[in-house]
Amino acid sequence: MTTPLEHPFTRLFNRYLREQGLPVTHQRNEVAATVFGSEDHLSVDDIERSLREREERIGKATIYRTLDLLVKSRLVEEHDFGEGFKRYEHRLSRSPIHQHMVCIECGHVEEFESPELPAIEARTAREFGFRPTRHRLEIYGLCRSCQEAGVTLTPEGLSCPIEVV
Amino acid sequence: MTTPLEHPFTRLFNRYLREQGLPVTHQRNEVAATVFGSEDHLSVDDIERSLREREERIGKATIYRTLDLLVKSRLVEEHDFGEGFKRYEHRLSRSPIHQHMVCIECGHVEEFESPELPAIEARTAREFGFRPTRHRLEIYGLCRSCQEAGVTLTPEGLSCPIEVV
DNA sequence: CTCAGTGCAAACCGTTTGCAGAACG
DNA sequence: CGTTCTGCAAACGGTTTGCACTGAG
Numbered sequence: 001m002t003t004p005l006e007h008p009f010t011r012l013f014n015r016y017l018r019e020q021g022l023p024v025t026h027q028r029n030e031v032a033a034t035v036f037g038s039e040d041h042l043s044v045d046d047i048e049r050s051l052r053e054r055e056e057r058i059g060k061a062t063i064y065r066t067l068d069l070l071v072k073s074r075l076v077e078e079h080d081f082g083e084g085f086k087r088y089e090h091r092l093s094r095s096p097i098h099q100h101m102v103c104i105e106c107g108h109v110e111e112f113e114s115p116e117l118p119a120i121e122a123r124t125a126r127e128f129g130f131r132p133t134r135h136r137l138e139i140y141g142l143c144r145s146c147q148e149a150g151v152t153l154t155p156e157g158l159s160c161p162i163e164v165v
Numbered sequence: 166m167t168t169p170l171e172h173p174f175t176r177l178f179n180r181y182l183r184e185q186g187l188p189v190t191h192q193r194n195e196v197a198a199t200v201f202g203s204e205d206h207l208s209v210d211d212i213e214r215s216l217r218e219r220e221e222r223i224g225k226a227t228i229y230r231t232l233d234l235l236v237k238s239r240l241v242e243e244h245d246f247g248e249g250f251k252r253y254e255h256r257l258s259r260s261p262i263h264q265h266m267v268c269i270e271c272g273h274v275e276e277f278e279s280p281e282l283p284a285i286e287a288r289t290a291r292e293f294g295f296r297p298t299r300h301r302l303e304i305y306g307l308c309r310s311c312q313e314a315g316v317t318l319t320p321e322g323l324s325c326p327i328e329v330v
Numbered sequence: 331c332t333c334a335g336t337g338c339a340a341a342c343c344g345t346t347t348g349c350a351g352a353a354c355g
Numbered sequence: 356c357g358t359t360c361t362g363c364a365a366a367c368g369g370t371t372t373g374c375a376c377t378g379a380g
Contacts, residue, residue: 026353044345059361060345061345064345073228086345112292116281128266129308135304135305136303138300139286141295153298160179225369225372226335229369250370287342
């Protein structure tokens with residue numbers, strides 16, 4: 001009754017659901033296929049819109065509940081770039097560990113790797129006696145096209161630097 | 166009519182307010198003094214509680230509005246550790262650039278420095294043509310005391326690794 | 331005396347939850 | 356067929372906003 005959406009990665013999700021004894025449903029597969037079918041960092045609104053374009057009527061609650069499962073399965077990663085809502089990105093066919101460079105003007109996200117991070121994590125965890133589970137590095141700034149469009153940074157704050165008081 | 170709270174850093178905030186042509190008020194100074202007087206990463210609830218303990222009746226809206234000003238003045242930094250609310254930390258008398266190691270069990274935060282970050286930021290910005298403004302590195306894990314209290318990590322996800330598909 | 335700040339309560343908005351009806355297994 | 360899911364709408368919780376009143380300059 002819908003587009004085929006036979007995304008190969010949905011099989012992994014279905015396997016996860018069966019392992020957990022959870023039903024495989026049409027809605028879950030549609031939500032999963034939407035995330036697996038995009039290389040972007042999708043908001044729930046993005047996902048809802050994409051489903052609507054494919055003539056799928058799936059309630060927001062179901063989208064949220066399915067995203068929980070996708071995150072638990074570790075097939076999808078949740079991000080919060082400080083926009084007031086979360087974004088979701090699948091972890092397949094790309095470097096499983098990568099960081100994000102986020103444009104503060106348009107929200108554009110670039111991904112990059114930083115080979116020195118594991119060593120930083122290990123060193124810091126040792127120093128404080130932590131058992132590390134994950135880390136995240138985000139760099140914020142103006143992307144190339146926003147700079148070319150003439151967007152500039154508007155410095156605010158005290159008129160003289162206060163780094164050393 | 167209150168505790169003296171003559172925190173020396175409130176002068177900087179007052180200077181900022183005057184520079185901006187904004188009134189210096191009792192409430193603004195109380196909120197600022199609360200943040201400047203703590204070395205923790207305070208939530209708005211923490212600030213409200215601290216004010217109440219000092220017999221200050223200041224509405225939540227005023228706290229939020231004052232925190233906006235403090236962040237704009239760059240005397241205070243806003244953090245989101247994914248707890249569903251923001252935390253605030255003053256930037257005075259400490260390394261202006263530092264990163265955070267956050268316990269996923271109890272929320273305890275340790276601060277650390279990572280001298281390699283500026284180079285990572287510069288390299289990445291050059292690669293993508295970004296103009297960087299700031300970065301943040303957070304490491305999540307279990308702090309020493311939560312480990313000693315017997316808290317363990319509960320792995321979830323697909324039963325076999327899917328790093329390479 | 332005027333303009334901005336304050337406090338209250340209502341609005342906001344992304345997300346979560348309760349519940350009756352629909353689907354999976 | 357029992358159990359879980361789905362969709363709707365209401366609830367939630369941190370944050371923001373509108374408005375009458377207070378206070379700073």
